[in-house]
Amino acid sequence: MLHTYTYPQYAYRPSPEQAEGRRTRHPVVVVGAGPVGMTQALDLAARGVPCVVLDDNNTVSVGSRAVCYAKRPLEIWDRLGLGEALVEQGVQWKVGKVFFRDELVYQFDLLPEDHHKMPAMINLQQYYLEERLVQACEASPRVDLRWKHKVLAVEPQPDHVVLTVETPDGIFKMEAQWLIACDGAHSDVRRMIGADFTGQFFQDRFLIADVVMKADFPTERWFWFDPPFHRNQSVLLHKQRDNVWRIDFQLGWDADPNEEKKPERVIPRIQAMLGPDVPFELEWVSVYQFACRRIDNFRHGRVLFAGDAAHQVSPFGARGANSGVQDCDNLSWKLAAVLAGDAPEALLDTYHWERALAADDNIRNSTRSTDFITPKSRASLRLRNAVLELARAEPLARPLVNSGRLSTPTPYLGSPLNTPDSEPFAGRMVPGMFCADAPLQVQGRPGWLLEQLGRGFVLLSFGAGAEPVRVGNVQAEVLEVGRDVHDRLGVLTERYDGRPGTVYLIRPDQYVAARWRRFDAQAVRAALSRALALA
Template sequence: MRPEGRGEYDSLYFTYPQFKAPAAGAPRGTDAPVIIVGAGPVGMTAALTLAAEGVRCLLVEAKGTFNDGSRAICVSRSSYHILARIGAVAPFLREGLPWTMGRTLYRGQQILEFQMPDGPDDRFRPMYNLQQQYIEAFLWDAVAANPLIETRWQTRVTAVEDQSDGVTVTLSDPHGDTRVSAPWLLAADGARSAIRGMRGLRLKGENYEGRYVIADVRMAHDYPTIRRALFDPACRPGGTVLIHRQPKDIWRIDYQLGDGESAEEAVREDVVRASVSAVLAEIGHTGASELEWWSVYSANTLALDDYRDGRVFFIGDSAHIVPIFGVRGLNNGLADAQNIGWKLGRVVTGRAGEGLLDSYTPERRGATLDVFANAQKSTRFMTPPTAGWRLMRDAALSLALTQDWAGQLANPRQMTPYTYADSPAVVPGADGFGPAAALGAMLPDAADGDGFLTERLGPGFTLLCFGPALDVAHPDLTVLSLPPGAAAAKRLGAADGAALLIRPDLHIGARWSAPTPEAVLAAIATILSAKAA
């Protein structure tokens, strides 16, 4: 929503492009092997991942521009690695506001200051703030420049039919309907997924009572880029407020609605203005400010039972909805896109068997359930569901006024990428590595000469040899030799002569204390033919 007198896309700081539907006489068919429904951040990341694998796709989007408002704003270190792998990270580094710390206050008194892990071995900062419009715009620049991706705006999918070797979809644009077929379909069409509805599927899980208004405000305010959480502040007694700085002098304010406040009343412009003004007074801002945009949301932990339905795969919010408090919605979706992208890319190009696709749901639904486990804790703390939970939460906050350890209970962050320890697409092997090199874990970065280890990895699998390079050849494998005492060896706890097989998504696929060429080739073959039990 925007202030009265301004249009839906009349922004104070961002110019929304308007994309035309396909021309009346333009060809409507496609021979792309993959159709992606939804050109938000997740759909575009999937398209770019497939393109990096040499696979063409048709990307369709019902709207004619990007999503409005800041929406998802916190982009994690692991997501920046994904963006780097698809060649799109440069503008994100240029415009995103990095941050490493957060502060939590209870009734105006600070009870927690946390630092996220960060150091000279890390190529990217733990978190960056960037409005979703810019996220979509930067990804779109990469999509538009890629000849393997065809995009059709103002085009809806109105029907999906299964075929023996793929799916046929009906595409509707302002000039009529067209039926097109493809072997595979990725549904990236969001929380209200039309594809999910057409397949007769529904999300399952918990809905929470807590509701929040999110508001974007433009103001010149010199507070650093950190995450601020206010519990029981004077401006919202009994509630919670979150505050984030964004580029272009835009500040994101999330404030909890009270038990007696209706969402309909809360989103009235005069009510939003009064609520925002009270928050700004709370943080000591007395200068000018302009209301840019606002919306309302509730916290949910919902997911499909299976992220695959035949030849249709669900990614991002079409597969799962998570609360914002652990900032894992967007980041979880980008990981979905990368995961299915490198796997489907190898299947389409004949480099892997279709069994590899069976590992998508175990890995990514497992990651979602891990997010749920952490998000439920933070959600119950941020928005207590019962009087009993509120009593315990408030007792913990009161204790934190005098006991530092209690303040940690107010820290909802769990930003470690999920470890695919039980996946069929990892190969159990040697122990003897440090905890950072757990099987299935995402490879931590390390300083490497004038750059970083992740900048040297190949586009497919990479064998990291901690010592002389192993003489092994595979068309999808890059072999790197790291000298004894290298920063990566220290960080990973790798002994001389050991080796790690890194998958295309930077997760550790296999480990050896004394590798052989035969063992490495067998591990790659096992991963590429992985089939869930």
């Protein structure tokens, strides 16, 4: 086990259906109590949807898994009441440095502009994140988290799904109106329903070594190409909590995973990097071979897929867990609207449209990173090294250096839920773009824009004149700048090109659905209908 962490053991409780010998149909059942599954349940609960979460284990993830969490997932967790605590617990950073052999090539800043509540990145071991999520699930009256519940079979029906579940007390059946599979890259649910999962496996292997040490490395992301302590390969370094450092060593195609994990193989690699006199302890060692793949469709009838069950990417760029949390953000408000009868099931088809777009974007970036980090021919190696040499002095060459394009949200440009602009706007906040945060004054106190968004549809109005607009039971409420909130530094007006009279329609997941230079109730109603897949 680990030197710096003791794994909790969560209590198994028999399901009421099993104890009482009855079959119950739940609105939503989530399979998998990892970061994505628990985030999904908490987001649905925040939108009023009760949720059962099933997991075949009774503790948090074992070993060293996800480490880096980006600004957008932190904003999502902040909407769920967890963001500030995670930032406080994690290691904040925003600077990355790239080295070629023994020289610094260049450095980059992941958040070069000020005035965002959440930092660019935090590093935090996945088990700490999961502990926080478990606590939040246990505190929520709408989340029923069930440990030691293994799903043995899934039987999709036209209007529900039947699950066969095994517990320490035996086997029973339960039902779900909707089933969300968050059970990882080797998803049993995906296998049970026969969903295709296709893409590319890479031959390269990497060694993860989590090391406990007191080091004077700054809190930054350091990546070496062909360093003197690990010739012809690459190395990545990240700081975590508790003086734990994550070191990734590229091993090459022919490495034997069982041999490379042995301490007598790992320790000399680390000593070559740190020097023979730096004391350290091995916390965790594993070897991984990665892939870039995704599911054929994120929705299979009443079964929906999220996280690694839907897509898998290489770890360079921190796109796995970060993308999975954004799956939840996209799915929850849509599923809540469908369950409430406020939107047709066609709205859930846009979950696939938008998140498959994001998955393909992540796969494309991860594949390019992998090809640059691990050249497959002498010609590509020479080209890569030439780019690194040039990047030392020429800023124009630096965008070509790819040590893992770090996770950023994918705009849903072209989404069928967007209403295109009818007038010119400046800036990035086009329909389909995720909302940029901005500092505000709210009821005489400092606040943030994203704290005012995310519970439902919002009409962000720069000045008076906008009124709430309703479609069926869904109402877009007005947030008026100058009345409800005050743009204390002018950042909001600048980022949203907020001339007087401008109105934005913001989705419940904090994405722009439409915008106008003046309020028009009929136009807003049409855009709201479109954003609900009613038009």
